[in-house]
Amino acid sequence: MEVCARNIDHAAALAAQVGAQAVSGPAELDTAVDFCIVAVNDDALPAVAGQLHLPHSVTVHTSGATEAEVLRGVSPHYGVLWSPMSFVRQEAMDYSSLPFCIEGSDAAAADAVERLARRVSGRVCRMDAGQRRWAHLSATVVNNFGNAMLAEVQRMAAQERLPFDLLLPIVNQTAQRAALDNLWSRQTGPAVRQDRNTIAAHRAMLAGHPRMLELYDVFTRLIADRDSSQ
Amino acid sequence: MEVCARNIDHAAALAAQVGAQAVSGPAELDTAVDFCIVAVNDDALPAVAGQLHLPHSVTVHTSGATEAEVLRGVSPHYGVLWSPMSFVRQEAMDYSSLPFCIEGSDAAAADAVERLARRVSGRVCRMDAGQRRWAHLSATVVNNFGNAMLAEVQRMAAQERLPFDLLLPIVNQTAQRAALDNLWSRQTGPAVRQDRNTIAAHRAMLAGHPRMLELYDVFTRLIADRDSSQ
Known part of the structure; x- marks a missing residue:
């Protein structure tokens, strides 16, 4: 060898x-x-x-x-x-x-x-090569984009005096639930409830974090427009 | 009681x-x-x-x-x-x-x-109430938006004949790395390398998945504009 x-x-x-x-x-x-x-x-x-x-x-x-x-x-x-x-x-x-x-x-x-x-x-x-292309794209999303989302929350938490490690259990909980079927049917939070008061309060807090505000708006729309029929 | x-x-x-x-x-x-x-x-x-x-x-x-x-x-x-x-x-x-x-x-x-x-x-x-508001917003992002991202990848994988459970280990790996310092400095993938060929190939594949294409573009910009100085 x-x-x-x-x-x-x-x-x-x-x-x-x-x-x-x-x-x-x-x-x-x-x-x-x-x-x-x-x-x-x-x-x-x-x-x-x-x-x-x-x-x-x-x-x-x-x-x-x-x-x-x-x-x-x-x-x-x-x-x-x-x-x-x-x-x-x-x-x-x-x-x-x-x-x-x-x-x-x-x-x-x-x-x-x-x-x-x-x-x-x-x-x-x-x-086949086609499936592997989709696997590579999917891994890019869940790993690279997942890290980017966590990185931006970590950066924001440091600015806002929030101990980021309080969030590690929920990060792991969300990841572990990925093994369940039909994740769209399990979606929770203000966006899926269309809870306008909480969404408006969150958006106001993010005025000083424009990159996170953009993520917030894209995900809020994605969740509103989701197709959970699979 | x-x-x-x-x-x-x-x-x-x-x-x-x-x-x-x-x-x-x-x-x-x-x-x-x-x-x-x-x-x-x-x-x-x-x-x-x-x-x-x-x-x-x-x-x-x-x-x-x-x-x-x-x-x-x-x-x-x-x-x-x-x-x-x-x-x-x-x-x-x-x-x-x-x-x-x-x-x-x-x-x-x-x-x-x-x-x-x-x-x-x-x-x-x-x-205090201010920190808790940030903790609630941060938990919304990592849990609700994290689940939405996974849900959309799961839905896309089902359409593209990709066994989604192949991705569960990398989902857990990404979550476990959240315990590390300065996640922006650890960012990997085509977006952080500005690998135009892979990004163009991914975008072409996503022509039939417009919601995922929107996520792809937002994260690719977020990663390009990131502030890793903390």
Whole structure:
């Protein structure tokens, strides 16, 4: 097993953890390998793929937003091994519950990717490129936009002398309820009740927080116009 | 101890659980009580308060959005015992970590409310009416708007043949990161990178989901204009 990274120290650190050899560039990789995971930035994928020729390998990338075909010239079988999670170095994670979205250029590639994913996790889902695009967009909304909403509340709370950590239990409660069916039918709050007095009071408070006021108005309209028929 | 509710069956059920008497209306309550919790809908608070006269009591309501003064005529000491959580009958909850935001009309009232809250939870925060208004607005954003965002993604996923439960781990991951400092400095995703290709691809996919497209554009602008200086 070999680990190759732009930063040879990072390659050496990971190689030491998994009992592999560190190599300093794609040209030095053993071309006899039967599986290759290309885990690089989306932008770097075409250039790295251009340097790889692995005639006996199933080669996968780990990008949610990139077509499998970027690997077409690399090896006879290729695919995608992507997890809709946000990875941060040094942050502990429970890999056994990690969801994997996988794709293969053919049945043999898909089988090989699935076998690998199942060695780590029990939650492996084969999908086509179209489904993966929707999964990537959906993960962007719930993770990136979810963080942005929390970040803006955290910033506002600091200005308004409110201990933000009082809100952590309700943030977790809302996230846990995501496992329930038909979330629109469970919507609560002033917007769903069209409680004009509370909405007007909230909007007046937000006069000094224009970005939060814009969010407030968009969500209040979204909730009023919701389609809970599913 | 007495439990009074509009629905006498609900009063009897709770009374049986806590070893109390059920009574069928405010006029029947024992006026010698030394603590009274008025847990009714915000809209019903003024009318219920008008029926209560408890000369020896500390009386509190449990509304995040209502002033303590609605209880001024009820008893010599009054206040608020509010938790920024969403309560649903039959849903299990860990009360020991329940945050309480409390307020009292005077020091004796605040002390009495705090003693009561601390019998349930270790997370009790005294605040003034202004802070509580911000806590209520913030809880509305993270809970009601958070649920609306998840509901709309769930609805879209159903239309696009995407198993929504693949996203539950990242929803929980985002919520757990809310405990970290300066969330704006931790923002990730296409909007913070101003990755125009991915943003354009996402927007094209959302042509058939106009409400989600509106959310997408508002958050993409919010993230571009963010103030991460705190």
